Amino acid sequence: MQAMLREAKAGLAKLLADRTGLEKERALQLFETPRRPEMGDLAFPCFDLGKAQKSSPAKIAGDLARDLDLSGTLFSRAEPNGPYLNFFLDLPVFSGKLLRKIFLEKNQYGAADSGKGKTVVIDYSSPNIAKPFHIGHLRSTIIGESLARIYQFLGYLPIRINHLGDWGTQFGMVLSAWSKDRNEDELKRQPIGYLLQLYINYNKQASENPAYQEEARGWFKKLEAGDPETYQLWERFRNLSLEEFKKVYGRLGIEFDYYWGESFYNDKMGPALDQLRDARLLETGEDNVEMVRVAEDLPPVLLRKSDGATLYATRDLAAAIYRFEKFEPEEILYVVGRPQELHFRQLFLLLKKMGYPWTDRLHHIKFGHIQGLSTRKGAVVFLEQVLDEAKDRAREKIAENIQAGKLSPGVDQDQLAEQIGISALLVNDFKNRRERDLSFDWDQVLNFDGETGPYLQYTHARIFGILRKAGKPPGPEVDFNFLSEPETRELLKKLSLFPEIVQLARREYEPFIICNYLFELTGAFNQFYNHHRVLGSGDSEAPRLLLVDSTREVLARGLTLLGVKPLERM
RNA sequence: GCGGCCGUGGCUCAGUGGAUAGAGCAUCGGAUUUCUAAUCCGAUGGUCGCAGGUUCGAAUCCUGCCGGCCGCACCA
Numbered sequence: 001m002q003a004m005l006r007e008a009k010a011g012l013a014k015l016l017a018d019r020t021g022l023e024k025e026r027a028l029q030l031f032e033t034p035r036r037p038e039m040g041d042l043a044f045p046c047f048d049l050g051k052a053q054k055s056s057p058a059k060i061a062g063d064l065a066r067d068l069d070l071s072g073t074l075f076s077r078a079e080p081n082g083p084y085l086n087f088f089l090d091l092p093v094f095s096g097k098l099l100r101k102i103f104l105e106k107n108q109y110g111a112a113d114s115g116k117g118k119t120v121v122i123d124y125s126s127p128n129i130a131k132p133f134h135i136g137h138l139r140s141t142i143i144g145e146s147l148a149r150i151y152q153f154l155g156y157l158p159i160r161i162n163h164l165g166d167w168g169t170q171f172g173m174v175l176s177a178w179s180k181d182r183n184e185d186e187l188k189r190q191p192i193g194y195l196l197q198l199y200i201n202y203n204k205q206a207s208e209n210p211a212y213q214e215e216a217r218g219w220f221k222k223l224e225a226g227d228p229e230t231y232q233l234w235e236r237f238r239n240l241s242l243e244e245f246k247k248v249y250g251r252l253g254i255e256f257d258y259y260w261g262e263s264f265y266n267d268k269m270g271p272a273l274d275q276l277r278d279a280r281l282l283e284t285g286e287d288n289v290e291m292v293r294v295a296e297d298l299p300p301v302l303l304r305k306s307d308g309a310t311l312y313a314t315r316d317l318a319a320a321i322y323r324f325e326k327f328e329p330e331e332i333l334y335v336v337g338r339p340q341e342l343h344f345r346q347l348f349l350l351l352k353k354m355g356y357p358w359t360d361r362l363h364h365i366k367f368g369h370i371q372g373l374s375t376r377k378g379a380v381v382f383l384e385q386v387l388d389e390a391k392d393r394a395r396e397k398i399a400e401n402i403q404a405g406k407l408s409p410g411v412d413q414d415q416l417a418e419q420i421g422i423s424a425l426l427v428n429d430f431k432n433r434r435e436r437d438l439s440f441d442w443d444q445v446l447n448f449d450g451e452t453g454p455y456l457q458y459t460h461a462r463i464f465g466i467l468r469k470a471g472k473p474p475g476p477e478v479d480f481n482f483l484s485e486p487e488t489r490e491l492l493k494k495l496s497l498f499p500e501i502v503q504l505a506r507r508e509y510e511p512f513i514i515c516n517y518l519f520e521l522t523g524a525f526n527q528f529y530n531h532h533r534v535l536g537s538g539d540s541e542a543p544r545l546l547l548v549d550s551t552r553e554v555l556a557r558g559l560t561l562l563g564v565k566p567l568e569r570m
Numbered sequence: 571g572c573g574g575c576c577g578u579g580g581c582u583c584a585g586u587g588g589a590u591a592g593a594g595c596a597u598c599g600g601a602u603u604u605c606u607a608a609u610c611c612g613a614u615g616g617u618c619g620c621a622g623g624u625u626c627g628a629a630u631c632c633u634g635c636c637g638g639c640c641g642c643a644c645c646a
Binding site for chain 1: 572573574575576581582583584588589590593594595601604605606607608609610611626627639640641642643644645646
């Protein structure tokens with residue numbers, strides 16, 4: 001699974017294929033990483049060969065170890081170990097190749113042009129207008145942003161779309177509530193909080209009194225019909241909410257290309273519905289609702305309510321068609337929670353039924369929802385609260401470090417605390433595979449020890465410390481024979497994995513893979529750091545400086561791909 | 571009821587066909603005259619939910635059961 005440099009493996013695979021008759025591709029797949037470093041750097045299990053040759057895997061491993069000619073490869077020797085054939089890197093050759101490559105490619109190490117000329121539309125974040133940005137929205141926001149950066153790094157042109165929830169019946173409620181009891185001062189003071197309050201109160205009343213329900217629907221119909229006054233009011237609410245959201249995006253360093261909320265597709269749904277009608281896919285059900293049956297074992301997709309108003313699915317339908325026609329993307333990614341899995345399955349099937357040939361380019365990038373995100377009293381936790389608490393915690397540590405003389409009092413403490421807090425929050429999320437439900441735990445978010453954002457940042461800052469004090473820039477003309485200790489070897493191997501890690505993260509739409517890798521990388525670096533000095537280490541100094549600088553390059557790039565800004569001191 | 575996802579040390583999670591199942595937190599013990607101790611080293615801790623099956627080999631694949639979460643026509 002974990003792979004060394006691709007060429008290194010490919011070379012070995014060819015050797016093995018020539019010698020044994022095994023297919024090269026198959027051999028390539030079989031490579032593994034040995035359980036423990038002493039066993040070797042790359043392992044080849046011989047079970048398949050044993051079966052094919054009707055011989056014992058252990059004997060085959062032994063024979064191969066004796067017969068293979070490794071000259072010209074990155075490996076110096078092969079050793080049988082039971083049914084495994086273990087290869088050992090020729091470290092000076094390997095480190096020389098690797099570190100020179102990173103030195104030359106700089107922040108493009110791991111990048112690719114496989115996405116050149118291709119566009120990918122990413123639909124993410126998408127909070128609801130008039131509702132607070134709580135930490136449940138964080139996942140979509142940061143996963144989407146990270147994917148955008150990963151795609152960009154691989155040469156794609158990402159289109160970042162924020163599919164704001166700015167349309168729908170719930171808006172009718174807010175408008176209706178406002179019409180009954182408005183408070184301009186409150187709206188100015190805390191726009192989202194106030195609009196939310198209107199919505200909550202109204203919703204409560206509506207559940208008891210059907211007349212309220214009716215009235216809200218009436219307001220939404222009016223809005224959808226384009227009534228100027230209603231539209232203006234709606235637009236005002238929308239802008240107020242958007243301003244609030246942009247504050248959060250600013251803190252996270254995120255900029256969208258388009259804020260095309262659901263309202264944006266208001267005039268694009270008609271044609272889509274006509275098309276469905278022409279194709280005789282649209283059926284009329286109970287109370288005149290209009291719907292399409294997409295599969296026998298799935299519920300039908302409702303596209304029009306009995307009062308003629310549209311639904312979420314109608315807008316998503318129009319959006320998909322519009323986006324595809326406008327951008328002709330290689331892929332459209334919907335970074336939306338797993339509870340909406342059925343909705344997207346239906347949507348994709350619906351588009352397929354309409355005859356669009358690109359429906360296999362649509363992907364629902366689902367993620368688990370956050371458990372326990374409410375306070376003891378049961379209120380939702382706002383994202384900004386969490387961010388501010390993490391920031392406070394970081395501020396304490398910064399103050400300690402200044403006191404201890406590890407950090408100059410001149411640093412921008414607020415900016416630093418902000419960045420550390422953000423990394424804590426983001427990494428707390430990226431630590432887990434995205435489809436898993438995430439348990440939100442204050443103690444965990446505010447703990448800066450171990451596998452955390454601050455750990456990654458701290459490692460980066462330490463590296464900067466060394467480079468700052470080195471006094472001279474690292475160079476590639478060094479004696480690679482001095483990079484030989486076990487800790488050094490492990491760090492080098494981790495560095496070599498980065499390009500494939502990025503590819504894998506894209507293939508699986510999984511920022512976690514990069515995050516997890518960064519923990520392996522920084523873990524290896526910190527072991528190296530605690531066992532070996534760089535500055536003043538004589539002949540080792542120059543090669544170690546190059547190694548450390550390469551680590552900085554990869555760590556900084558990895559953090560950036562996660563949406564985290566690397567810190568130079570902390 | 572139907573469908574989907576999940577069940578791995580006290581807690582949070584990696585590992586999804588291969589070697590003695592890993593990490594972080596927590597607990598206990600240790601490391602700093604020298605590049606930041608937000609670090610590192612060590613110890614304790616697991617019948618991988620349960621029962622069958624497939625395989626040379628299963629945490630991983632198949633079947634059944636138990637437990638939890640989510641979704642299932644006019645919310646988004």
